[in-house]
Amino acid sequence: MAPEAQAAGPVEEAEVLIAGTGFSGIGTAIQLQRAGIRDFLLLERAAAVGGVWRDNTYPGAACDIPSHLYCFSFEPNPDASRTYGRQPEIKSYLESLIDKHGLRDRIRFGAAVARSVWDDSEGRWNVQCADGRRFRGRFQIIGAGPLRDPRWPQVKGLRDFKGSLSHSSRWPEGGLEALAGKRVAVIGTGASAVQIVPEISKVAAQLHVVQRTPAWVSPRIDTEYSAWAKWAFRHVPFVLQAHRFLIWLAHEIRYPMLFSDGKWRPVFARSIERQLREWIKMEVGDEGLAAALTPSYAPGCKRILSSSDFYPALRLPNVSLHTQAATEATPSSLVLADGTNLEVDAIICATGFVVDAPLAAVTIVGQGGVVLSEVWGARPRAYLGVTMPGFPNTFFVMGPNTGLGHNSMIVMAEAQIGYIVQAISKARARGPRAWVAPREGKLDGFVAECDSRHRGLVWASGCSSWYLNEAGENFSLYPGSTAEYIWRMRRFDSEAYIHGEAPGTGGGKVEEEAEAGAGEGTDAGRAAPQLVQRRRGVSPLL
Incomplete structure (x- = not known):
């Protein structure tokens, strides 16, 4: 067992740990519950829910996406007061979902995740918070979002x-x-x-x-929406x-x-x-x-x-x-x-957020002791913006290369949440110690696709923006439409993943699902988690 799990202090366990109670975290919790997955906790660093809509209370704060598109399709907001929602109303909408779905007792407030370490033998994530609290879960979902930590201007003095x-x-x-x-x-x-x-x-x-x-x-x-319009809605x-x-x-x-x-x-x-x-x-x-x-x-x-x-x-x-x-x-x-x-x-x-280091305050240690922030460097990446090789049972909502410049991020988040629920259900069906992680080649292919498509788009036309890192790589936005992304995420593409099983007291195993072109001496047919394990001296039973 990992040393972090052996430290003094009680450990609270849940099958799924969700970081954040903004749109990403709350939407994920609702859909997990609807799928019959009820053993989860939401870890919230603040004392209230709402994410970016809790933090941004400046005068005039509002959304630039219309109210009826800036809400979940599975939880519409017929009582929206006006075309564009103001900060108090959006936060109130999120709080209403917490109460409607009975999520409040699943939230652990003041739980700022500081470190999360994968336990190879048990197939569990050991999470330590800044206040010393510890949690343990089989799946972890990062729903903290990129608009989280303020970026201060570089002004001397x-x-x-x-x-x-x-x-x-x-x-x-x-x-x-x-x-x-x-x-x-x-x-x-x-x-x-x-x-x-x-x-x-x-x-x-x-x-x-x-x-x-x-x-x-x-x-x-x-x-403002009239009373009759709200009645009709x-x-x-x-x-x-x-x-x-x-x-x-x-x-x-x-x-x-x-x-x-x-x-x-x-x-x-x-x-x-x-x-x-x-x-x-x-x-x-x-x-x-x-x-x-x-x-x-x-x-x-x-x-x-x-x-x-x-x-x-x-x-x-x-x-x-x-x-x-x-x-x-x-x-x-x-x-x-x-x-x-x-x-x-x-x-x-009014200088924005640290979007190029979205998890700077959190250390996530995957298989073989690999640290996520070190793997990412200046170019955050994830397969379909959702998963990473070497980090089993870990999922991102609104992750790298899933941002938009033209439509509602809630649409993207819903597609990701549906995909994640399918992935978790697939792993649960395989057994209590099963895990999933994408193939290295799949991640490389997705990043290469994004980079290639971005080169011909307006984001690469010469301006300096928070979409790009210093090398000019667009790690923030998806290069296509929301319709394309929704279609792409309609089903969990199991063949793109390594399906493993933690050994526990017995022997673990790694299973590869058949995929065209896989396993023929190419990177696409190899499992990054498996390679990491072998480097570190942990050999899965094949």
Whole structure:
């Protein structure tokens, strides 16, 4: 047994351990329960559920995907109040699912996973949390998501600033009221900034918006749903399903228009860019300001943002746009690259998340002592974005190369959850010590496919974005449409996996399912877990 499991202290056991209680964790728990798999625990590092919608409480926080597409298809939200959901309403939706499905007693709050180690002999994961609690499970599902840990800007002396310093994803309680009549600097003009700037502009004496690179911003038509519409969504058969489908379709057609490598994409892309340029000029009025806000890259290279309030806010007399990056902070000011010194009382960093190191705070040790973060390096990867060779019975929701630039991530998460439930059911059917892990060649093939397809898409057209690592590899986004991915994930492709059995008190074994082209001296026919075990001196019985 692994040393971690022998340490002092009680160990709580469950068949499935789920990390996170955002959309990924809650959706997985619901579908496991529906599949008859009820022995699971949800490990939540915070004191409440909600994931990114618990953490991001800044003024104006809302989703840029319509409400009826930003919920589970198996748990629609007929009572959504408006086209685009606000943070409190989305968090309330998730909390309602916890209560509806009786999940609250399955959650262990304050359980920040620090280390998870695979026990080869027992076929179990031994999980240690930062507070010392220990858990043991046969399957582990990582549903923490990439928008988790705040990325602070590289500004010299930032921590020496004596005023109020905060990150948009760690908004202080009463923060907006505290900014009334103050001089405020917002660093960043990304997704959070376009929501937060209009709100701060209403109360601040002076607001400095520090922009490094402009973003494409499209108008948002956001209206409240009437009482009769909500009644119809709840009571008239198929109305809500049809409404959701039309929203999905309207977003899905953006893929061939902006993101695919189809021959008509340049025509659509030029038209969309022309419309966005006209929108900027119309909203801003001033030619100089419009030029400063117009990106030099193609729409879609970075995420296209959505707001009808951001541009008007920049025209207010108490708001100033600065196009030089922040380079230094003094105890009382923010200094820009051109030497401009902004005397401010508060600095707000709307600078996103650490997406290139999604599990930086967690050590996951697989077969043969292989550490996941070391395998990933600067290029996180997973087969279909869900599984990794050498890490048996481990599954990711919203993992590498499953992000989107055009549609709802909930659609992708649902496809992954269905796939994971099938995989777990398959392993359970094989016996209490069975495990599954993808073939090394399958992972390599998926990564190569993603890299090859990305080269011809808009994300590789020349801009610098959080989609890419320093080598220019797109580890974040799926290169196809959601329809393609849903079809791809419709069934668990068992032949792409190694099916093993932990020895326990007897002998273990590894079984290979037949696959065309496998086992003929190619990498695709070898099991990475098996190779790792042999390197470390653990020989499975074949």
